[in-house]
Amino acid sequence: xxxxxxxxxxxxxxxxxxxxxxxxxxxxxxxxxxxxxxxxxxxxxxxxxxxxxxxxxxxxxxxxxxxxxxxxxxxxxxxxxxxxxxxxxxxxxxxxxxxxxxxxxxxxxxxxxxxxxxxxxxxxxxxxxxxxxxxxxxxxxxxxxxxxxxxxxxxxxxxxxxxxxxxxxxxxxxxxxxxxxxxxxxxxxxxxxxxxxxxxxxxxxxxxxxxxxxxxxxxxxxxxxxxxxxxxxxxxxxxxxxxxxxxxxxxxxxxxxxxxxxxxxxxxxxxxxxxxxxxxxxxxxxxxxxxxxxxxxxxxxxxxxxxxxxxxxxxxxxxxxxxxxxxxxxxxxxxxxxxxxx
Amino acid sequence: xxxxxxxxxxxxxxxxxxxxxxxxxxxxxxxxxxxxxxxxxxxxxxxxxxxxxxxxxxxxxxxxxxxxxxxxxxxxxxxxxxxxxxxxxxxxxxxxxxxxxxxxxxxxxxxxxxxxxxxxxxxxxxxxxxxxxxxxxxxxxxxxxxxxxxxxxxxxxxxxxxxxxxxxxxxxxxxxxxxxxxxxxxxxxxxxxxxxxxxxxxxxxxxxxxxxxxxxxxxxxxxxxxxxxxxxxxxxxxxxxxxxxxxxxxxxxxxxxxxxxxxxxxxxxxxxxxxxxxxxxxxxxxxxxxxxxxxxxxxx
Numbered sequence: 001x002x003x004x005x006x007x008x009x010x011x012x013x014x015x016x017x018x019x020x021x022x023x024x025x026x027x028x029x030x031x032x033x034x035x036x037x038x039x040x041x042x043x044x045x046x047x048x049x050x051x052x053x054x055x056x057x058x059x060x061x062x063x064x065x066x067x068x069x070x071x072x073x074x075x076x077x078x079x080x081x082x083x084x085x086x087x088x089x090x091x092x093x094x095x096x097x098x099x100x101x102x103x104x105x106x107x108x109x110x111x112x113x114x115x116x117x118x119x120x121x122x123x124x125x126x127x128x129x130x131x132x133x134x135x136x137x138x139x140x141x142x143x144x145x146x147x148x149x150x151x152x153x154x155x156x157x158x159x160x161x162x163x164x165x166x167x168x169x170x171x172x173x174x175x176x177x178x179x180x181x182x183x184x185x186x187x188x189x190x191x192x193x194x195x196x197x198x199x200x201x202x203x204x205x206x207x208x209x210x211x212x213x214x215x216x217x218x219x220x221x222x223x224x225x226x227x228x229x230x231x232x233x234x235x236x237x238x239x240x241x242x243x244x245x246x247x248x249x250x251x252x253x254x255x256x257x258x259x260x261x262x263x264x265x266x267x268x269x270x271x272x273x274x275x276x277x278x279x280x281x282x283x284x285x286x287x288x289x290x291x292x293x294x295x296x297x298x299x300x301x302x303x304x305x306x307x308x309x310x311x312x313x314x315x316x317x318x319x320x321x322x323x324x325x326x327x328x329x330x331x332x333x334x335x336x337x338x339x340x341x342x
Numbered sequence: 343x344x345x346x347x348x349x350x351x352x353x354x355x356x357x358x359x360x361x362x363x364x365x366x367x368x369x370x371x372x373x374x375x376x377x378x379x380x381x382x383x384x385x386x387x388x389x390x391x392x393x394x395x396x397x398x399x400x401x402x403x404x405x406x407x408x409x410x411x412x413x414x415x416x417x418x419x420x421x422x423x424x425x426x427x428x429x430x431x432x433x434x435x436x437x438x439x440x441x442x443x444x445x446x447x448x449x450x451x452x453x454x455x456x457x458x459x460x461x462x463x464x465x466x467x468x469x470x471x472x473x474x475x476x477x478x479x480x481x482x483x484x485x486x487x488x489x490x491x492x493x494x495x496x497x498x499x500x501x502x503x504x505x506x507x508x509x510x511x512x513x514x515x516x517x518x519x520x521x522x523x524x525x526x527x528x529x530x531x532x533x534x535x536x537x538x539x540x541x542x543x544x545x546x547x548x549x550x551x552x553x554x555x556x557x558x559x560x561x562x563x564x565x566x567x568x569x570x571x572x573x574x575x576x577x578x579x580x581x582x583x584x585x586x587x588x589x590x591x592x593x594x595x596x597x598x599x600x601x602x603x604x605x606x607x608x609x610x611x612x613x614x615x616x617x618x619x620x621x622x623x624x625x626x627x628x629x630x631x632x633x634x635x636x637x638x639x640x641x642x
Contacts, residue, residue, distance in 0.1 A: 054542065056538070056541065056542055080544040080545075080546060081544065082544075083542060083543060083544030084544055087542060087543060088539070088542040090535050090538070090539060091535075092535050095534060095535035095536065096535040096536055096538075096539045097536055097539075098536040098540070098554050098557075098558070099536075099558070100557040100558055101557075109540075109543060109545075109553075110543045110544070113543055113544050113545055113549065114544060156539075159539075159543070
């Protein structure tokens with residue numbers, strides 16, 4: 001396992017001093033060369049989860065192991081040296097690059113920080129990496145403001161990969177990009193995933209984006225993971241009503257678009273409740289069309305394995321009291337058949 | 343009892359209000375083409391400071407009692423004195439040229455020291471916040487609230503006036519300004535994703551501050567540095583004028599002004615001409631810093 005997160009809890013204090021549990025007993029596993037897609041609405045805690053898993057922000061409970069090393073015990077110098085194995089790619093490509101540094105220096109910085117190689121070796125590695133992510137050599141001396149959004153994100157990717165990491169955290173890497181460039185960056189990431197020995201934690205608020213890249217998908221809602229499983233299972237047989245809504249919300253041009261949008265309206269009506277005052281019981285009950293008073297509004301659901309133990313459904317877990325009783329909407333509306341994996 | 347910061351700020355801005363028109367006028371001058379003239383003037387002053395013997399027509403230490411207190415544009419047995427001579431018959435223009443070196447030297451070194459202290463403390467205050475922030479900023483405020491000029495006079499009269507002591511005392515006048523500006527910039531930069539990216543990369547805190555925060559506050563520091571040279575120059579002139587700054591036979595413009603003061607009614611040029619020189623220099627520094635600021639603003 002590259003990353004093992006167990007029962008992670010992250011609490012904040014709101015401006016008026018009330019406690020907020022942004023990440024609530026979350027467990028995750030990412031294996032070698034595996035890509036986990038983490039999906040959820042803005043504000044559900046997915047970025048917080050990723051940062052806490054790298055100990056970029058402190059966590060309150062639980063355990064995080066990166067490459068078998070417990071991050072909870074590490075501090076200062078040791079924690080800094082671990083960072084070469086788990087770099088991050090950010091949502092805002094321009095903001096994540098120091099405006100006063102050149103492209104070459106930005107990509108070189110991780111090597112310099114971790115003292116990997118002498119100046120000549122590093123320069124060769126930077127050139128090689130620029131080539132790998134599709135950055136023309138003449139950009140080496142440019143500054144971030146002189147690049148396009150897509151090129152900026154390529155610099156971010158090159159910086160992340162230059163230390164040959166085991167795990168790369170991608171925090172919505174394409175959300176800020178134009179649609180035309182989005183596909184290029186996603187294809188680049190898919191190529192890198194296939195050619196390099198690296199795992200990805202891929203965060204997005206859009207299931208369609210995650211589908212391109214992920215081996216497994218975890219769906220997060222209000223600080224908890226409500227469903228997790230192999231990517232094909234999540235798309236073909238979503239068990240949690242929230243996941244069903246997300247899958248139905250993927251834009252497709254076909255003759256069932258109207259029915260699907262109505263379904264989205266029914267499955268994920270209204271807004272994300274405040275983390276300051278989460279609903280009791282199952283946190284989704286305020287928006288769930290199936291919710292009943294007992295047990296949905298009383299008891300938080302346990303995470304249960306669904307489907308067969310092995311095969312396609314391996315590790316498909318869902319946190320819903322009613323997951324066996326509600327019919328997957330795929331019987332009424334086509335959710336995934338016409339959707340080709342890119 | 344806590345110091346009421348808001349009130350002092352407000353009264354200060356009320357005092358400054360009539361100056362906003364001047365302020366705007368200076369910015370207009372800096373934005374136009376005239377700034378070249380001021381830059382050229384500063385370059386000439388720098389040349390005086392670097393090679394005074396080349397520019398000074400006469401020896402600034404040679405007494406000539408026969409030609410005492412000659413007015414501007416008068417001639418002596420030596421030749422013409424377009425700025426006149428002083429009570430010992432020394433050519434005033436030569437003295438002004440010779441005074442440029444020490445005037446600039448003290449102002450630049452003292453401002454550099456003040457900048458170093460202010461930038462370091464401001465960055466620490468802004469980046470770490472909390473206790474250090476409060477400690478550093480209260481220290482700066484306490485110092486700003488105190489009449490530092492009086493403290494400088496006290497120190498200099500206790501320790502005896504010397505150029506070294508002057509260079510140690512003058513930075514205390516300017517560091518709080520740098521600390522305040524750099525702290526504000528740092529607070530903003532700290533929020534930037536590239537700082538988070540640096541931490542996620544594994545940069546140590548000194549590396550984050552030195553490699554990412556400092557280069558991004560430099561444009562602001564540069565602008566402030568140029569203005570503050572002017573302020574320090576005025577402060578040095580003030581201290582020298584009061585007799586606790588530079589001592590003869592060293593020459594600075596402030597000292598020339600002080601020396602001419604008792605003779606103001608009989609030989610006005612001894613006070614007015616070095617005064618005008620000092621004023622134009624400070625004005626030029628101000629205009630140049632505004633030009634920098636506008637340039638940096640346009641580039642960002």
